[in-house]
Amino acid sequence: MSFNVNVLPSGRSFSANEGEPLLAAAIRQGIGLPYGCKDGACGSCKCKMLEGQVTHGAHQLKALSAEEEAAGFILTCCGVAHSDVVLESRQVTDESAFPIRKMPVRVTSLVRATPDVMVVRLQLPASDTMKYHAGQYVEFLLRDGDRRSYSMANAPYTQLETPGIELHIRHMPGGKFTDHVFAAMKEKEIQRVEGPYGSFFLREDSAKPIVMVASGTGFAPLKAIIEHMQFKHIVRPAVLYWGGRRPIDLYMTDWIEARVAEMPNLRYVPVVSDALPEDGWRGRTGFVHQAVLEDFSDLSGHQVYTCGAPIVVESAQRDFTELAGLPTEEFFADAFTTEADKALKT
Ligand SMILES: Cc1cc2nc3c(=O)[nH]c(=O)nc-3n(C[C@H](O)[C@H](O)[C@H](O)COP(=O)(O)OP(=O)(O)OC[C@H]3O[C@@H](n4cnc5c(N)ncnc54)[C@H](O)[C@@H]3O)c2cc1C
Numbered sequence: 001m002s003f004n005v006n007v008l009p010s011g012r013s014f015s016a017n018e019g020e021p022l023l024a025a026a027i028r029q030g031i032g033l034p035y036g037c038k039d040g041a042c043g044s045c046k047c048k049m050l051e052g053q054v055t056h057g058a059h060q061l062k063a064l065s066a067e068e069e070a071a072g073f074i075l076t077c078c079g080v081a082h083s084d085v086v087l088e089s090r091q092v093t094d095e096s097a098f099p100i101r102k103m104p105v106r107v108t109s110l111v112r113a114t115p116d117v118m119v120v121r122l123q124l125p126a127s128d129t130m131k132y133h134a135g136q137y138v139e140f141l142l143r144d145g146d147r148r149s150y151s152m153a154n155a156p157y158t159q160l161e162t163p164g165i166e167l168h169i170r171h172m173p174g175g176k177f178t179d180h181v182f183a184a185m186k187e188k189e190i191q192r193v194e195g196p197y198g199s200f201f202l203r204e205d206s207a208k209p210i211v212m213v214a215s216g217t218g219f220a221p222l223k224a225i226i227e228h229m230q231f232k233h234i235v236r237p238a239v240l241y242w243g244g245r246r247p248i249d250l251y252m253t254d255w256i257e258a259r260v261a262e263m264p265n266l267r268y269v270p271v272v273s274d275a276l277p278e279d280g281w282r283g284r285t286g287f288v289h290q291a292v293l294e295d296f297s298d299l300s301g302h303q304v305y306t307c308g309a310p311i312v313v314e315s316a317q318r319d320f321t322e323l324a325g326l327p328t329e330e331f332f333a334d335a336f337t338t339e340a341d342k343a344l345k346t
C-alpha cells in the first residue's frame with residue numbers, strides 16, 4: 001500500500017510506501033524536501049502538515065516539540081504516512097536532483113590545516129566526476145554499516161581542473177570515523193561513499209543579499225558555494241561570518257582573503273569566541289551568530305546560509321527569525337549532528 005504526498009506551494013507530489021519515512025520516499029523520487037541529519041536530531045526537515053495523518057519514530061524534542069507536533073508540524077525524516085498527505089514546504093525546489101551513487105574513492109591527499117582539521121581529497125574511479133550542487137555532502141559507508149556525512153568543500157566545476165572532491169574533517173576524539181582519519185588513514189586508501197545528499201545549496205532564483213554563517217568546518221560547504229558564485233559570476237552581495245574558538249580554527253583565512261580581493265560583492269568577518277592573550281586577536285569576538293545580529297538588526301530582505309555545530313545553527317535560526325525578522329523559508333542550514341547529538345533522541 002502507498003500514499004500520495006502533495007507538497008505546496010510547489011504542487012510537486014510523490015508516493016510513500018506504508019512504513020516508509022516521507023523524506024526517504026521524497027529522496028528516492030528526486031523531490032527536494034529540506035533535510036539535514038535524516039535522524040530526528042536537527043529539525044531541518046520540519047514542515048507543516050496541512051492534511052493527513054503522520055506518526056513519528058524516535059526523535060529529539062528540540063527537533064520537534066510536543067507543542068509543534070500538536071500545531072500540525074512534522075519531521076519528514078522520521079514521519080510515516082497513514083493516509084494521503086498534504087505538506088507545506090516553501091523550500092522545495094525545482095532544482096534538478098542529481099542521481100545518488102555509491103562509489104569507491106581513493107584518498108589522494110591528507111593535509112592537516114590545524115591540529116584538529118584534516119583537508120582530505122578523494123578521487124573517484126577512473127577520474128570520474130561527481131555531479132552535485134555546491135553545498136551538498138557525501139556519506140562514507142563504514143564497514144559496520146554506519147555512515148558519516150561530510151560536505152564537499154570544492155565547487156563541482158573545480159573537478160575539471162583537479163579531479164576529485166575536497167572535504168574538511170574535524171577530529172572528534174573518541175569518534176568512530178574521525179579517530180581513523182587522524183590516526184590511521186593513509187594516501188591511496190580506498191573508502192566507499194554515497195552521494196550527493198542534502199538540500200543546502202544556493203537558491204539561485206533569488207536576488208536577495210546573502211549572509212553566510214559558518215562555525216568550524218561548517219566553512220567547507222560555504223567555501224564550495226563561494227567558488228560556485230565566482231565561477232557563475234553571481235554578484236549578489238554576500239558576507240561570510242566564520243566563527244571559531246581561537247584564530248587558528250579559521251584555517252583558510254588566506255583563501256578567503258584572496259576571494260574577497262577578486263569578488264567585489266564578497267565580504268568576510270572572522271569571529272573568535274575564546275581567544276587567548278598570546279593569540280593577539282584584535283578582530284570581532286563572541287558568538288558568531290551574535291556578530292551577525294550586531295551588524296544586521298533587520299534580516300527581512302536577506303537569505304541566510306548557516307552550517308556547522310548544531311548549537312550555532314539552532315541559535316541562528318531562532319534569533320534571526322525572532323529578533324531580526326528573517327522569513328523562516330529564507331534560512332538554509334546543515335547542522336553537523338554527530339552520534340552524541342543523535343543519542344539524545346526521545
Ligand atoms: C549533513 C552533515 C554534514 C556534515 N559535514 C561535516 C563536515 O563537512 N566536516 C566535519 O568535520 N563534520 C561534518 N559532519 C559531522 C560528521 O558527519 C560526523 O558526525 C563527525 O565527524 C563525527 O564522526 P565520528 O564518527 O568521528 O564520531 P562519532 O562516532 O559520531 O562520535 C562523535 C562524538 O560523540 C561521542 N559519542 C559517540 N556515540 C555516542 C553516544 N551514543 N552517546 C554519547 N556520545 C557518543 C564520541 O565519543 C565522539 O566524541 C556533518 C554532519 C552532517 C549531518
Ligand code: FES
Pocket residue numbers: 035036037038039040041042043044045046063075076077078
Ligand atoms: S533531517 Fe529530520 S530532524 Fe534532521
